[in-house]
Amino acid sequence: MKNRIISVVLLISLICTLMLTFGGCAAKNTTAGTEKPTIRIGMMSSSDVIPYVLINENKLADKYNFTLDLQVFTSAKDRDAAFQAGELDGVLTDYVGVCMYQNAGFDVKITGITDGDYILVAGKNTGITNISQIKGKSIAISEKTLIDYTLDDILANNNMASNDVVKEIVPRIPDRLELLRNDKIDLGLLPEPFATLALNDGAVSLGSANQFGLYPAVSAFSKTALDKKTQAIRDLYKAYNEAVDYMNQTDIRKYEKTVIKAVGYPEEMIGKITVKKFRTSTLPPEKDVENAVQWASKKGLCKSDLKYDQLTYDVYK
Numbered sequence: 001m002k003n004r005i006i007s008v009v010l011l012i013s014l015i016c017t018l019m020l021t022f023g024g025c026a027a028k029n030t031t032a033g034t035e036k037p038t039i040r041i042g043m044m045s046s047s048d049v050i051p052y053v054l055i056n057e058n059k060l061a062d063k064y065n066f067t068l069d070l071q072v073f074t075s076a077k078d079r080d081a082a083f084q085a086g087e088l089d090g091v092l093t094d095y096v097g098v099c100m101y102q103n104a105g106f107d108v109k110i111t112g113i114t115d116g117d118y119i120l121v122a123g124k125n126t127g128i129t130n131i132s133q134i135k136g137k138s139i140a141i142s143e144k145t146l147i148d149y150t151l152d153d154i155l156a157n158n159n160m161a162s163n164d165v166v167k168e169i170v171p172r173i174p175d176r177l178e179l180l181r182n183d184k185i186d187l188g189l190l191p192e193p194f195a196t197l198a199l200n201d202g203a204v205s206l207g208s209a210n211q212f213g214l215y216p217a218v219s220a221f222s223k224t225a226l227d228k229k230t231q232a233i234r235d236l237y238k239a240y241n242e243a244v245d246y247m248n249q250t251d252i253r254k255y256e257k258t259v260i261k262a263v264g265y266p267e268e269m270i271g272k273i274t275v276k277k278f279r280t281s282t283l284p285p286e287k288d289v290e291n292a293v294q295w296a297s298k299k300g301l302c303k304s305d306l307k308y309d310q311l312t313y314d315v316y317k
Contacts, residue, residue, distance in 0.1 A: 037232040038067040041219075042079040043092040045072060045264035047192040048116035048217050051243040051278065052092075053262040054255065058246060060239035066232045068239075083108075089225035090233075092116070094146040094216045095284075095292030098311055099302035107223040109313035110289070112237055112281035116217030118150050118209045119195035124202030126186050131158050131206040138166040139187035140176035144299045146216055149292060150209045151189050157212040193265045210276075216292065218284060226313055234315045241280040248277050283312050 043049050052070055055061050061068045071088065073079035076097075082088050084106055091097075092114060101108040122128035128137065131154075141147045152162045168185060170176045177194050179185040181201055190198060199205060209216065221233060252259065256273050259265070265273060286308045293311075297304035 036065055036067050037229050038069055039225075039229060039232055039236055040069040040071060040087070040089045041091065042071050042073055042082055042088040044074070044076065044079065045193070045262065046092075046116050047263050047275070048092055048114035049262045050259055050275070051240050051247065053258055054243040054246060055236075055239045057255075057258055058243060060242055064235040064239045066235055066239075068236070083222070086222075086224070088222075089229065090219060090221035092217065093220050094149075094218060095289060096144075096146050096149050096216070096296050096301065098218065098220050099293055099296040099306060101220075102306060102311065103302040108220050109223060109226060110218045110220050110284060110311055111226070111233065111313050111315050112219040112240070113215060113279060113284050114217045114219055114281070115210070115215070115276070115278045116191065117276075118147065118189050118191055119199075120151075120154060120206040120208065121180070121188050121190060121195060121198050121203040122206055123180050123183055123186055123188075124204065125183050126204075128186065128206070129204055134187060134206070135160065135164045136166065137186035138168050139189065140168045140170040140179050140185045141189060142171050143167070143169045144301060147189055148299075149295050150214060150216055152295065153214045153216075153291075154189075154207070154209060154212050157214075193263050193269075196265065196269070215279075215284070215288070219281070221313070223313075226315075230315075237281050237315055244278045244280050247275065282316060283314060 041052065043052070049070075052068070055068055056070070071082070073082070079091060083091050090111070098108055098110055120131065122134070126137070128134060139151065141151055151165075155162060155164060165187065170179065173190065173194055176185070176188050177190065177198055180188045180198055180203060188198060188203070226233060247255070252273060252275050256270060259273050259275060260267065260269060289308050289311055293302065293306045294304060296302045
């Protein structure tokens with residue numbers, strides 16, 4: 001009997017030795033569960049994506065032990081479809097977009113600010129050099145969107161009403177740029193790289209959303225992703241803020257190619273790119289979010305009783 005027990009023990013030992021050779025014999029020897037979590041973010045090419053691209057290029061994702069999967073979309077509709085299908089954890093979006101997600105029953109939380117901006121420009125042949133001259137002029141926008149909201153905010157900041165300009169509905173931004181270039185429209189409210197392309201063609205800058213105190217662009221994650229990847233998303237924002245510090249302290253010529261790639265500038269812009277100071281990420285001011293909710297509710301895009309706490313999630317605690 002004793003010999004049989006010894007034989008069994010020896011057999012088990014032999015099996016474990018073989019299993020260790022081919023990957024381990026017990027749960028305590030496995031490396032499962034130590035994989036870096038992957039954070040999938042959907043975005044459009046614009047200036048606010050620069051810190052996210054730098055997270056990967058400066059290997060900050062490795063430093064904070066996560067994998068950052070950046071997925072670039074050419075249309076907000078496609079980005080939103082992927083987000084709602086669960087193919088993305090988060091998106092670079094805006095106040096109005098988050099209101100609309102919530103209205104559709106998709107629980108999305110604002111987790112950070114970004115420095116996306118929208119430049120109000122006048123066509124080169126309009127003779128307009130100051131924002132006070134735009135009453136009655138035509139402007140190409142997309143209706144009931146961030147651009148529409150931003151324009152109304154800029155007008156209000158300059159003692160004008162929404163109907164003081166003639167809004168022409170042109171869904172695609174490249175089409176708006178072409179209308180401006182060809183003197184078919186007086187004004188444009190454009191993100192990068194389209195704003196710089198217009199200015200290089202002779203358009204006149206009349207100010208931007210950020211200059212008038214509006215920062216409507218945000219980063220946001222689904223509540224599902226926040227529940228499953230809480231620590232990784234917290235670490236993402238540590239990496240984001242480190243990338244912003246790098247941008248603010250480094251000559252742009254050292255990362256200009258990254259900017260051109262991220263924003264979508266043409267290669268001939270090398271040596272001409274400028275990037276303003278970026279802010280480190282935090283939650284947006286409560287008043288800014290509430291103002292957007294009220295605007296969106298009047299447009300029928302969401303309920304007016306949406307609260308700040310419903311729309312935000314503090315990953316900085």
